Amino acid sequence: MKRKLNKKNMHNIKDIRDNIDNFIQLISKRNVKLDKNNIIELDQKNRKLIKEKENLEKEKKEISKTKNKALFQKSKKISLEINKINELQLETKKKLDNLLSSIPNIPLNDVPEGKDDNSNEEIEKKGTIRNFEFKPKPHYELGTSLDMMDFELASKTTGSRFVFIKNKFALLERALSNFMLDNHINKNGYTEISPPLMASENTMFGTGQLPKFETDQFEVKLDDKNDRKFLIPTAEVILTNMVKDRILSKKDLPMRLVASTPCFRKEAGSYGKDTKGMIRQHQFYKVELVSIVEPQNCVQELERMTKCATGVLDLLKLPYRKIVLSTGDMGFSAEKTYDIEVWLPSENKYREISSCSSCSSFQARRMKARYKNDKKETLYVATLNGSGLAVGRALIAILENYQEEDGSIVVPDVLKPYMNNLEKISNN
RNA sequence: GGAGAGAUGGCUGAGCGGUUGAAAGCACCGGUCUUGAAAACCGGCAAAGGGGCAACUCUUUCCUGGGUUCGAAUCCCAGUCUCUCCGCCA
Numbered sequence: 413m414k415r416k417l418n419k420k421n422m423h424n425i426k427d428i429r430d431n432i433d434n435f436i437q438l439i440s441k442r443n444v445k446l447d448k449n450n451i452i453e454l455d456q457k458n459r460k461l462i463k464e465k466e467n468l469e470k471e472k473k474e475i476s477k478t479k480n481k482a483l484f485q486k487s488k489k490i491s492l493e494i495n496k497i498n499e500l501q502l503e504t505k506k507k508l509d510n511l512l513s514s515i516p517n518i519p520l521n522d523v524p525e526g527k528d529d530n531s532n533e534e535i536e537k538k539g540t541i542r543n544f545e546f547k548p549k550p551h552y553e554l555g556t557s558l559d560m561m562d563f564e565l566a567s568k569t570t571g572s573r574f575v576f577i578k579n580k581f582a583l584l585e586r587a588l589s590n591f592m593l594d595n596h597i598n599k600n601g602y603t604e605i606s607p608p609l610m611a612s613e614n615t616m617f618g619t620g621q622l623p624k625f626e627t628d629q630f631e632v633k634l635d636d637k638n639d640r641k642f643l644i645p646t647a648e649v650i651l652t653n654m655v656k657d658r659i660l661s662k663k664d665l666p667m668r669l670v671a672s673t674p675c676f677r678k679e680a681g682s683y684g685k686d687t688k689g690m691i692r693q694h695q696f697y698k699v700e701l702v703s704i705v706e707p708q709n710c711v712q713e714l715e716r717m718t719k720c721a722t723g724v725l726d727l728l729k730l731p732y733r734k735i736v737l738s739t740g741d742m743g744f745s746a747e748k749t750y751d752i753e754v755w756l757p758s759e760n761k762y763r764e765i766s767s768c769s770s771c772s773s774f775q776a777r778r779m780k781a782r783y784k785n786d787k788k789e790t791l792y793v794a795t796l797n798g799s800g801l802a803v804g805r806a807l808i809a810i811l812e813n814y815q816e817e818d819g820s821i822v823v824p825d826v827l828k829p830y831m832n833n834l835e836k837i838s839n840n
Numbered sequence: 841g842g843a844g845a846g847a848u849g850g851c852u853g854a855g856c857g858g859u860u861g862a863a864a865g866c867a868c869c870g871g872u873c874u875u876g877a878a879a880a881c882c883g884g885c886a887a888a889g890g891g892g893c894a895a896c897u898c899u900u901u902c903c904u905g906g907g908u909u910c911g912a913a914u915c916c917c918a919g920u921c922u923c924u925c926c927g928c929c930a
Contacts, residue, residue, distance in 0.1 A: 459889095459890065459891090462889070462890055462899080463890065463891075463899095465890095465899080465900095466889090466890065466891090466898065466899045466900085467898090467899090469898090469899060469900080470898070470899070472910085472911090473899090473911085475910060475911085476858080476909095476910050476911040477858080477859080477910095477911085478910090479858075479910075479911085480910085481910075483910075484909095484910040484911095485910085486910090487910045487911085488909095488910070491910095639920095658850090659850055659886090659887085660850085661850065661867085661868080782887095784850075784868085788868080788869070788885075790886085790887070
């Protein structure tokens with residue numbers, strides 16, 4: 413289905429109109445400057461043209477009702493006039509839409525203001541950082557010497573930023589994925605989904621990957637040039653869009669979905685960043701959580717979701733910290749984001765392993781995802797997404813935090829049932 | 841890849857040139873009845889946009905885009921998607 417992307421806005425012009433100064437001020441927190449006069453002008457012109465058009469349409473309608481042949485010629489003339497005005501109106505509307513769709517979501521009040529990640533704030537630190545009696549090795553050294561991780565082979569078959577995971581590491585990866593899934597399904601009330609790994613252009617637009625971040629996406633080459641499909645950069649895209657173009661009833665909410673899928677990212681703009689090891693790959697597994705809720709429940713759902721994510725780290729006994737992203741570091745669609753960072757001994761620092769965001773109704777507007785509330789009003793839903801967790805990075809964290817001096821890896825207790833009760837991964 | 845059938849409101853489904861924004865049913869909401877519930881009966885129930893303080897009112901919308909017509913859910917053309925049968929295939 414081909415759709416005009418700019419038909420939809422992430423911001424409602426009605427709300428902006430009501431208090432434009434306030435709106436501009438809120439958006440300025442995200443380092444985006446808006447041209448007030450331009451917005452007002454386009455909005456007024458648009459409405460003026462709509463009015464003109466509607467008056468003519470009414471006149472025309474009445475003529476056809478009378479079935480008076482004498483007036484038929486006039487009706488034809490009116491049609492031409494309508495066409496002219498309509499063209500102008502659509503053009504104006506398009507300009508307005510383009511302008512509005514370049515504006516990111518409004519941050520919540522309690523989000524720290526700042527230009528970049530320097531203004532992020534640490535909220536919580538948990539778990540015990542292990543005191544190593546030897547120099548902890550990075551995951552890629554552990555993996556290579558056990559012959560369970562092969563980067564050279566991957567670059568031979570595919571290219572850079574890919575990896576072969578072999579033998580017990582592959583089992584560990586699978587165990588992690590299954591462990592997390594079971595946890596979210598059985599304890600946290602999420603429903604498991606096995607979704608398509610490709611998404612249409614319109615779907616990518618819904619969650620905000622398109623049109624602005626097209627260069628980060630892998631596009632699949634298709635015979636039909638009008639048909640565009642992309643490998644999902646995260647299951648968020650496909651899970652969130654499950655409610656696209658729907659009007660849900662209240663009893664469908666909250667909807668909580670979980671999927672473990674490969675994710676594909678170009679990592680454009682990350683050249684030279686994390687080139688060693690599997691921290692930053694073009695392909696990685698991730699267990700993704702998505703919640704569809706009533707807008708007023710956004711904040712509490714974000715807290716809940718973040719707890720679901722950190723709960724996994726608690727069970728794996730991995731040390732981590734939780735930070736809240738500043739207005740300058742948040743993603744385009746988010747109103748508030750928590751990042752969870754896991755401790756990596758080889759780097760002697762915390763690295764992102766999960767990101768949980770509330771997007772309020774921002775994505776829902778693009779997707780036209782709505783529900784009927786108690787008063788039977790049709791409102792946009794709110795969407796949230798979070799990693800629960802990034803499997804690739806969880807694997808790294810296990811390897812580094814559970815390594816022994818001889819290069820073997822102790823299997824965390826909670827994973828043993830998923831690994832035929834294996835105690836330790838070693839060369840033997 | 842070949843051959844057909846279809847796309848209508850939250851859902852199912854009628855309508856196939858003129859008060860049709862759209863029958864009927866389900867779901868949902870309100871009421872009567874009931875100790876309470878169910879059943880039965882009565883009533884309500886689309887979205888987007890414009891105008892109005894408001895009650896309200898106007899316009900658009902029956903997959904999308906074009907065309908025919910004074911007038912299109914209904915006719916014509918193009919496209920998208922779905923289903924059935926055959927072929928191919930994990």
